[in-house]
Every structure is written in C-alpha cells, then in structure tokens.
Amino acid sequence: MICLGIESTAHTFGIGIVDEKGKVLANVKDAYTTESGGIIPTEASDHHVNVCDVVLRNALEKAKISLADVDLITYSQSPGIGHTLRIGAFVARSLASQLRKPIVGVNHAIAHLEIGRLRTNAKDPILLYASGANTQVIAYHNKKYRVFGESLDIGVGNFLDSFARHIGLGFPGGPKIYELSLQSKKFIELPYVVKGMDVSFGGLLTHTKRKFDSGECSKEDLSFSIQETVFAMLVEVSERALAHTRKNELVLGGGVACNIRLREMCEKMCDDRGAQCYCPENEFLVDNGAMIAWLGVLKYQNQGGEKISDCVIKPYERTDDVEVTWYKD
C-alpha cells in the first residue's frame, strides 16, 4: 500500500509518501517564511495554494511513482491554523475524489509521536513535543495519547522566535539563538516557571525582553541563559512523566528538538535514570508530510477510510481527544 500524506497545519506545506511498512519514499516540503513578524494566516494559506502542485509533483518524482500508484490519501486535520489546514484538506479531498481512493484525516501532534517511534527503536515512549506553537509531554495510556504536561501559554518555539525577533534576528529564531548561545558561558538567573507538570513562557518573554532593552545583559548571555532555563523546564517535566508512568524511553519531536543543547540535556537526564533518549532525523522533527502519511497508514489499517464529507478540519482538537486504535499494548 502506498500512502500520500499532506501536512498544512501552519507554515509548512509538505507531502510525504510512505509504504505500509513505513518506508519513506518521499518527504518534500516548502515553508512560508517572513522577513519580520510572525505567520499571517491568509499569507500562509496563499503560500500553500501557490506551492501545492509543485510539492506534489516533486514528491511523486522523488518516490518514482505516479498518482495512479497511490492507494490512500491522508492529511493533517488538526490542530493548527484554520486557514492553512483548509488548504491541505482541500487538496486531499480533491485527490481522493479524483483518484477514487480512501481518505483519512489525522492529528498532527500524534503524527510527531508515531514518526518518532517509526524512525527510532522506541516502543512505548514519552514524547517531548517541542515545536513552534506546541509544547507537550505526551504518552500512551489506555487507548489515548495523554498529555502529562504542556505549556500554559505559548509554545517554546514561539517563545524563542519572539525573543529573537525582539533582538533583531529574523525567523526562525531558534537556530540563531543557539548560535549566539555558543558565544557565552555566563548564566543569568531568569524566572523558571514550572507549575505542577506544566510550563509557561509568557512572563519569561516579558522579563528577558526588558533585560535586553535595559542594556543590562548582552544578547549572547541572554541567549545562553534562555536556553539553559527553558530547556531545564522541559527536561524536568519530561523526567517527572517518565517517573510517573514508569516508562523508560524518551522521544523528541518538533522543530525545537533540532537544538543540540536540548538534546544533550535530555540525553543526560535519561542516562542518569537508566532510560533511553531517541531523536529522529531533523527532517522528521520539523513539520513534514511523511509523518502524516505514516499515521494515515496506521489509522486506516485499524479504522478504514472516512467519508469525504466527514473530512473536515478540526483546528482545536487536542491530542487526548483522539481514540488510538492502532497501538499494541
């Protein structure tokens, strides 16, 4: 079976093609970027409309197949920006009806977890999902992926991007903050906000912006200290989720997991408690079509296809709203 998956929850329009064993035949994407400021939903959806046919053609070429070889169409149905989700769903519905092939919609956060399990040896992990808009610690329990902890306000990537924008760096800011952090070893004490199993970045953002504006701290020292602080918050909550669930595998997902310092800190924590830390390749950490295609395969094999008229978008669906039928306990 060959499955074509479409990702369009935010800035990225991606198409992945995988087979039923999880072999990735293609994973092509085109991301909307801005010179300054964040994502403007209407501009991002225009971007997706403009690139969707080229991305599709490139993915088919890469996979060395034609549309007629595709057996299943899947798309990211949730959660995300309504404007951009709608483009992916529209392309998916058009392909499914034109090709007369089954279609299923899938949850983007769960796709990050499943591609992590596919690309690593992790069997029953905790996922630290650290991306632009989302920050969650997720694990399977009793037919659902449960959220054990999450950000109470913005995602960790948005936090890094907002601070980076404030100090004059462009988008995406995460990699630029990492580069700056390498030029400092001076740790500045910053608010460390863990509330139970949840984290929060809003107050920290205001605080660090003020520290920068007052001229008290250099951007290198702040970049270093920001990383040490927010990553420690994420590691603390992930460790507590491991202890609570008695699981012994941590999988990283989301674009912020491209950060080498975050990986080092997660690996150290896992080493210290005898757990394994897994991180898929960068192309599967950021938003991508292959993870959507793979989750589509899993869902379809257990639940079958969906009516085209039911293939709507669910911008606000939560990870723990989804019943998980494919997981072998």
Ligand code: AMP
């Ligand atoms: P996603 O939403 O999962 O596609 O991830 C995008 C986010 O990942 C953006 O907020 C980026 O700033 C962030 N990001 C990408 N690479 C890095 C990195 N090396 N360090 C920190 N953040 C990163």
Ligand code: MG
């Ligand atoms: Mg994502």
